[in-house]
Amino acid sequence: MSTELSNVPILQLQSIEVVYEKVILAVKDVSLSVAANSIVALLGANGAGKSTTLKAISGLAAAQRGEVVRGRVLYQGDDITQANPAALVQGGLVQVLEGRHCFAHLGVEENLITGALIKRPTASVLKQQLERIYHYFPRLKKLRKNLAGYASGGEQQMVAIGRALMAEPKLVLLDEPSMGLAPLVVEEIFDIIGNLNQQQGVSFLLAEQNASIALKYAHHGYVIENGRVAAHGTTQELKARSDLQALYLGI
Amino acid sequence: MSFFFEVLLGGLLAGVMYSLIAIGFVLIYKASGVFNFAQGSMVLFAALTFVSLLERSVPFWGAFVFTLLIMLVLAWAIERFVLRQLVNRPPITLFMATLGLSYIIEGLAQAVWGAQVHGLDLGVSDEPFELGGMLLSQFDLFAAAVAGTLVVLLSLLFNKTRTGIALRAVADDQLAALAVGIRLHRLWLIVWAVAGVVGLVAGLLWGARLGVQFSLSLIVLKALPVLIIGGFTSIGGAIVGGLIIGASEKLAEVFIGPIIGGGIENWFPYVLAMLFLLVRPAGLFGERAIERV
Ligand SMILES: Nc1ncnc2c1ncn2[C@@H]1O[C@H](COP(=O)(O)OP(=O)(O)OP(=O)(O)O)[C@@H](O)[C@H]1O
Ligand SMILES: [Mg+2]
Numbered sequence: 001m002s003t004e005l006s007n008v009p010i011l012q013l014q015s016i017e018v019v020y021e022k023v024i025l026a027v028k029d030v031s032l033s034v035a036a037n038s039i040v041a042l043l044g045a046n047g048a049g050k051s052t053t054l055k056a057i058s059g060l061a062a063a064q065r066g067e068v069v070r071g072r073v074l075y076q077g078d079d080i081t082q083a084n085p086a087a088l089v090q091g092g093l094v095q096v097l098e099g100r101h102c103f104a105h106l107g108v109e110e111n112l113i114t115g116a117l118i119k120r121p122t123a124s125v126l127k128q129q130l131e132r133i134y135h136y137f138p139r140l141k142k143l144r145k146n147l148a149g150y151a152s153g154g155e156q157q158m159v160a161i162g163r164a165l166m167a168e169p170k171l172v173l174l175d176e177p178s179m180g181l182a183p184l185v186v187e188e189i190f191d192i193i194g195n196l197n198q199q200q201g202v203s204f205l206l207a208e209q210n211a212s213i214a215l216k217y218a219h220h221g222y223v224i225e226n227g228r229v230a231a232h233g234t235t236q237e238l239k240a241r242s243d244l245q246a247l248y249l250g251i
Numbered sequence: 252m253s254f255f256f257e258v259l260l261g262g263l264l265a266g267v268m269y270s271l272i273a274i275g276f277v278l279i280y281k282a283s284g285v286f287n288f289a290q291g292s293m294v295l296f297a298a299l300t301f302v303s304l305l306e307r308s309v310p311f312w313g314a315f316v317f318t319l320l321i322m323l324v325l326a327w328a329i330e331r332f333v334l335r336q337l338v339n340r341p342p343i344t345l346f347m348a349t350l351g352l353s354y355i356i357e358g359l360a361q362a363v364w365g366a367q368v369h370g371l372d373l374g375v376s377d378e379p380f381e382l383g384g385m386l387l388s389q390f391d392l393f394a395a396a397v398a399g400t401l402v403v404l405l406s407l408l409f410n411k412t413r414t415g416i417a418l419r420a421v422a423d424d425q426l427a428a429l430a431v432g433i434r435l436h437r438l439w440l441i442v443w444a445v446a447g448v449v450g451l452v453a454g455l456l457w458g459a460r461l462g463v464q465f466s467l468s469l470i471v472l473k474a475l476p477v478l479i480i481g482g483f484t485s486i487g488g489a490i491v492g493g494l495i496i497g498a499s500e501k502l503a504e505v506f507i508g509p510i511i512g513g514g515i516e517n518w519f520p521y522v523l524a525m526l527f528l529l530v531r532p533a534g535l536f537g538e539r540a541i542e543r544v
Binding site: 058060063085089095097105106111114115117163166167 | 420
């Protein structure tokens with residue numbers, strides 16, 4: 001039973017097509033698969049459709065008048081194409097939005113707490129959860145009382161990731177964690193992502209423009225071009241493909 | 252000098268009643284970015300229901316609890332049949348919807364309870380009493396105490412409970428709130444229900460003061476200057492704004508009124524609000540975007 005389960009990919013997209021406002025075709029045909037306990041990179045240029053793909057999975061596209069008009073999204077084998085975000089978070093699938101989206105007027109710790117609300121934890125469980133996050137992001141512990149709006153870009157990214165982890169997710173959709181951050185901070189954040197994957201078995205589907213850092217930590221990669229998958233493979237395979245390097249990977 | 256303080260204090264106490272109306276707006280505006288034009292009708296609806304029950308010899312607390320339940324049902328219906336249909340629409344659409352809603356609620360209230368004027372006696376006399384040489388209204392003092400209690404309860408709700416954290420999160424960033432799994436519909440239901448309760452309290456106090464009648468729904472117009480001065484997003488702002496309006500209109504009436512022939516009280520708040528708009532468009536306590544440098 002357990003071996004069977006672990007063979008089912010935690011996430012599968014089957015030829016999804018996503019349309020905003022009934023007319024704007026943002027994703028034309030994307031199929032991909034994320035194995036349990038793995039990190040998968042979603043690469044591509046500006047406007048390729050990375051964020052739209054993630055929002056289609058998490059159910060957030062609907063909040064921006066977007067809709068999956070074709071294809072299916074499977075999470076642990078179940079069809080979640082029409083599921084709402086709250087139900088998915090409850091089930092362990094959480095998205096970290098591009099541009100961090102911290103609650104600026106809430107404290108850092110309050111931001112983290114919002115991530116756990118859906119689970120209705122007892123006070124002591126909530127405290128354990130917070131300690132777990134502070135273990136991975138020690139910097140946040142010092143800032144816990146500060147307003148998140150005044151934290152630095154890197155710290156806000158940590159808040160955003162920490163907040164998602166508070167729901168004890170199995171799969172995190174991470175949209176451009178490196179955006180606008182200094183290289184050292186980017187390394188720090190990816191190290192933590194790597195640790196979370198190895199120590200806690202959290203899977204990540206991560207959209208990135210910074211291909212070199214993403215491929216350093218990911219096991220698999222997909223390259224999206226104009227709303228379609230242009231290439232995919234293990235990170236070794238992608239790195240070896242000279243045709244991709246100049247075009248998308250910038251390595 | 253003691254006369255000056257008497258007027259000032261009387262004004263401040265009356266101002267609390269304005270704050271109460273303004274708070275209803277702030278709650279809904281914060282959580283959903285909607286200026287709820289129907290707040291005034293909700294006040295009327297609550298007061299009319301309550302007073303009609305009293306007149307049918309339902310005891311005071313029975314009528315209070317029953318009206319409270321009615322306000323919760325109203326909130327549920329509004330969320331279910333109006334807000335939910337208009338998710339992701341621009342704020343102006345929602346504003347227009349609340350405008351329509353205000354007529355529906357007013358019509359409903361009058362269809363059920365009739366259009367005549369009702370007196371409402373809360374058992375607190377409006378007789379002035381003396382305090383340190385000043386004459387103060389007992390009713391104003393009572394109203395201020397009730398409003399103060401309500402404000403304390405609301406700030407506990409917002410700052411000390413998980414629901415409060417979720418409410419503030421939604422006010423800050425709706426998409427991010429959705430992303431962490433907060434159920435927007437449930438929160439909207441909660442805010443509209445709380446706004447309904449605030450409307451009930453405001454309706455009882457204002458109804459006791461002015462009589463329960465159609466024009467009660469026009470007190471929304473009194474709330475506008477309060478909101479402009481205090482800011483649309485701050486409960487504290489609504490309180491301070493109400494106090495400023497209350498005090499300044501009374502002082503203006505008494506001290507400037509005789510010079511230019513009286514009647515100032517009715518338009519002075521709007522002039523004050525316009526001055527504020529010029530100097531401080533976000534209001535005294537309005538939330539400005541946090542900007543890091
Ligand atoms: N809310 C929206 N409404 C309408 N069109 C949208 C919306 N969001 C994105 N699009 C369009 O969909 C296409 C794909 O956008 P998307 O944000 O998914 O790209 P991306 O790969 O994440 O790009 P970037 O690297 O710049 O973040 C773009 O053409 C964009 O203009
Ligand atoms: Mg993007």
